[in-house]
Amino acid sequence: MCVASPVLAQTDVTAPAASDATASEPASASAAAPSGLWERSNLLGDMGGLRPWLGNYGVTFNLQETSEYLNNLSGGTKRGGAYDGLTQFGIVVDTEKAVGLPGGTFNVSGLQIHGTNLSTRNLQTLQSASGIEADSTTRLWELWYQQSLLAGKVDVKVGQQSLDQEFMVSQFATPFINATFGWPVLPSIDLPAGGPAYPLSSLGLRVRVKPSDAWTVLAGVFDGNPAGSDVGDPQLQNHHGTNFNLRNGALFIGEVQYALNPPPASGSGAAASGLPGTYKLGFWYNTQRFADPRYDVNGLSLADPASGGVAASHRGDYSFYAVADQTVWQRGGDSPQSVGVFARVMAAPGDRNLVDLGVNAGVTLKAPFKGRDNDVAGLAVGYAKIGSRAQGLASDTAALTTPGYPSRSAETVVEATYQYQVAPWWQVQADVQYVFRPAGGVPDALNPAQRVGNEAVVGVRTNIVF
Template structure:
């Protein structure tokens, strides 16, 4: 996980008011966007005028404007928001708040709050200046609360996808040019890899961060990789030669915070380091989509195959430069270095059953597997999978219920190092794996407000790591049962 230590006041007042008002109002509007998560670039808030499919009137002209029916909590700002969008300026503010408690297990039991205010700005340069196919996107985070996983569970991956040390920082800031009538595009500037790469659409329903940018790259790439909350300078090329096939290729700065001693997050606390000198992190991903049109006879699905390579040196998990175990008292304590690191991954999102007469209600599944070399990585294999059901109850067309599980394996080199320490400290645990199971229900209360009760069970937090409060290092962190509630408000 990543941490930012710039303190800033939380922006929770509106969310709290909306929560209170919502509990006293029976309206349950069902026309709303999907849940917004930092695993990908958050969309700007809805509400601007768009062209209606069959005429000249704006599609939004017929949209409800009542408090409980509109797309955003703050509405159209007296016409200012739609005027800006007509001019090519789209603003978005989304507040995500998580209250989590581990009732058993972990490093210690208790409850904590953590939240994220996500701000987005999108500029349509065609509307603003006549530059066809050109856009600018910027996003920033204001992170508040305390890290539940870092303080209570001590797991490898946070139980909340918004967890990071509180602070304010820039994320994305890039220019994008569409080419060949949308069949290709080039993106240049600071960007997070998980805006587009290595993400399962079905898995974004879940609260646990391992269902977003996975544990393997998060724990193996320098400074946790260019994903939430950090982005990094890079170039991305997107090609869509057919309606089914899309190819993404990107080259990014290899370390979003940069090398140095101490907490890597402190080296880029505001997200404005704009580093270019930390090697190259290259991504390549092919995506194949089937049955995407509404009149397709089969069920929609998307299949992805990808790989990444980082050109920087990576430390061996077991041996020092002399070929001795790092646990050996004769070791020089400096790990052997390897040239570069890489991983291969595959992702599948597939709808399994569709409710008759609907476009997207029904049962969907996802699966993701990935592997990396064991000698230079803490996690060398990662897998996740699960199910989601949209519209599970009569009249609740946009609600979703989901069940998912993940597995992250500690590499045999890291486990062998622990076994060496076991000889020095008898009874000290050997790390092996961390797994999680999550059951969640996302209720679309209004178009601008979601409530999501959540249950998680974490097996071997920290990969079967020693309990921090045990000076003997013989007791492990206990399996944790976590209950939580997420609320998301679109302003």
């Protein structure tokens, strides 16, 4: 299995669809890999010699299953629990080994999504309780070819891509289950169909330039709506991930990354110069038209009975964001124990977006107990501010049609989690979340004069790498 960036940015385990993973390990590394059930990196080991045989031809096969049960103990629209699960599978091909083309990587991956979404059924939150919640289906996820150039200083990727694998990623946010710590709440709410991120993806082109060990620049252009339609449930519109189209405007995205005290290259013999960190600045711009959350085409409030109900529209939408990951403490010697902190802030205009400010922050402790070198404990907070015009619409509704209709402000979620590494291929995770003012104070459907109550969610997740 090739080690890579997190698949959904909620599980920092081996990924089936790695953006910069090698297609296979060298034969010597494969031969030296542990073969015992509780020491090897995947449950099925070398699959009776199939994995190393495929590796000789540059082919790596990946399969993992994530299952979880989450239960809403208080608040929300309904109490109770839900199971949801995700099977991820993929093939990565090193084209030099496979066909003699140096520097090339071909990737195809798919998803089998099953179970029920607690957030949709019981919570009505903007920041979904789980990063794997999605409509049940089997779908293509990513399908791309990447070519490395100039001795690895530049690489170009073209094809169907999921942006949450490379853009806006926070390393220390990956252990958390809530979706906002993966693909953040602001783009998932504001972009058409939630943007090209799990479980959807878009056709596009991404260029990465790495002028030095410290600096990386990412830039890309993608289809503006991965659903292929602005009508109906986006996941149903693109039910199996095969809507390959370039008809929905364009999404431009760029990101600059700076690595502080990056770890020395393997085998260099150099010592680390200080505590490592990564800092990112980025933006995105979507060329489609976006509806005004408050006013109609005549300038009347959409809550006004005299309004025709057709929202005014704005050309284009955009956001700026910053991400920081920093190790703040590391025990000396051979100890893996360390403390990392992260923060992620992004903003968008309030005249065309439901969420105009999103903030994540948190802290993780690796190896919290002696003998538990690969366990991770974490505490994080996610904040989603309702845009000014969406807040105004709630006020208009209270004044014009529904006295006592709740005002809207912001939704805040606090999450505490613990990842227990049973074996290199098996992880079990306990999780607790508390949501203040779900959806910023959305009214209860059964009583519009009352907000949906604050929610306490507990759950357990298990992940097995096959």
